Amino acid sequence: MRLMLCLGAVIACLTRLCLAGESTALGANAPTHVTVVRARALIDGTSSQPRSNPEIVIRGNRIVDVYAVGTHAPPRGAEVIDLGGATILPGLIDCHTHIFLQGEVPAAGGYDEQLLKFPASYRVARAIVAARRALEQGFTTIRDVETEGAGYGDIGIKQAIDEGVIPGPRLFASTRAISTTGGYNLEGYAPEIQVPKGAQLIDGPVEARKAAREQLDHGADWIKVYMTHRSWVDEQGALVSQPTLTVEELKAIVDEAHGWRKKVACHAYNGIGLQRALDGGCDSIEHGLELSDAQIAQMIRQGTWLVPTLAVYYYDPDPPDTPTGKRDRKRVAVHGPSFQKALRAGVRIAFGTDVGGFPWTEPIAQEFAREVEFGMTPMQAIQSATARGAELLGRSGELGIVAPGAYADVIAVAGDPLVDINELKSVGFVMKDGVVFKSTLKSASQ
Numbered sequence: 001m002r003l004m005l006c007l008g009a010v011i012a013c014l015t016r017l018c019l020a021g022e023s024t025a026l027g028a029n030a031p032t033h034v035t036v037v038r039a040r041a042l043i044d045g046t047s048s049q050p051r052s053n054p055e056i057v058i059r060g061n062r063i064v065d066v067y068a069v070g071t072h073a074p075p076r077g078a079e080v081i082d083l084g085g086a087t088i089l090p091g092l093i094d095c096h097t098h099i100f101l102q103g104e105v106p107a108a109g110g111y112d113e114q115l116l117k118f119p120a121s122y123r124v125a126r127a128i129v130a131a132r133r134a135l136e137q138g139f140t141t142i143r144d145v146e147t148e149g150a151g152y153g154d155i156g157i158k159q160a161i162d163e164g165v166i167p168g169p170r171l172f173a174s175t176r177a178i179s180t181t182g183g184y185n186l187e188g189y190a191p192e193i194q195v196p197k198g199a200q201l202i203d204g205p206v207e208a209r210k211a212a213r214e215q216l217d218h219g220a221d222w223i224k225v226y227m228t229h230r231s232w233v234d235e236q237g238a239l240v241s242q243p244t245l246t247v248e249e250l251k252a253i254v255d256e257a258h259g260w261r262k263k264v265a266c267h268a269y270n271g272i273g274l275q276r277a278l279d280g281g282c283d284s285i286e287h288g289l290e291l292s293d294a295q296i297a298q299m300i301r302q303g304t305w306l307v308p309t310l311a312v313y314y315y316d317p318d319p320p321d322t323p324t325g326k327r328d329r330k331r332v333a334v335h336g337p338s339f340q341k342a343l344r345a346g347v348r349i350a351f352g353t354d355v356g357g358f359p360w361t362e363p364i365a366q367e368f369a370r371e372v373e374f375g376m377t378p379m380q381a382i383q384s385a386t387a388r389g390a391e392l393l394g395r396s397g398e399l400g401i402v403a404p405g406a407y408a409d410v411i412a413v414a415g416d417p418l419v420d421i422n423e424l425k426s427v428g429f430v431m432k433d434g435v436v437f438k439s440t441l442k443s444a445s446q
């Protein structure tokens, strides 16, 4: 509780500092302001083929028309932004981020350091930078799946973004996350010492439901649950993951969240915990490193989403001859083939990266290349981060698409991401809510 109050005070304080400085760039467009954006090509988020020479008409913060140059006259008096040979896409959606994590290096104290030693204000300051980093890279929407011991800090950041106080993506917040006793860090301290935990720990369906109610009451858009925790490689060389919540505990959370018309994201690697996640009715499986054929069939039957986060597991493996080093390599070895099976079977897949699990200075879009490496076409990979992401978030037609009625969240890259998916690492134009946040592409008139 004290942490929450602190974070609130810090955000209010930073808010005032920002207001004292430049704030005009973040102001929303007047509802009558009309902008026309044109370029060489448009990947609209749902169509299987790009469209040539698009002209996109934006009124206020919404897209009102999309057509090929020359078929309509642009509205009289409109501000025209000509992006020349660029490719326009919908603002990207990362369905698995942690703005309160910074890819902490073990040598510098790792995860524990930030919960034990960092002032709340420092963590908030870095979360503000992380939110800005997401937007700069073209991610105009993120589902941030828990604050790692920073309480309800994401709710304040979201408010500051929505009010135009700080730049950042549309944020779907999950607040504290839920696991069980023995099911989350910090760990390994003397039993006599009380240490903070990176998630809200519950035991039993009553506590589980209460935690969900508390988090929903404080503004959670999603509930995040950890269904597996520790993992290791056993004598047979198989990946084993410790399960956390029981099916009954998870069902209490899912029932409560669904009653509020909210959804539940479940961290689950494999095995018993993953099975419980499916049996308990999770809406999205996070990571899903090793899905059995039966589990894939169950996901299809239940309409469960997979948010695979492929790239993060390639970061900083421990030395190969250590137990954790073996685990790190095994995670990578099983993940790709499992993703391929799920993709071929038709599991609904949304783009997620776990950024924060790796530093925010790294390109978020590196995930696209892994999706393509394991079988997605570049168009499928783009759609996983646009229309599919919006579908997961229950915002189809408004987010992840360039079409009339959608929010004017529009980005552009200089080249063709269907030829080289890594073009998405260099987003040169970002408009969110009808307001240009970044524009470094050479325009046609220059």
Ligand SMILES: [Zn+2]
Pocket (backbone or CB within 6 Å): 096, 097, 098, 145, 354, 357
């Ligand atoms: Zn995560």
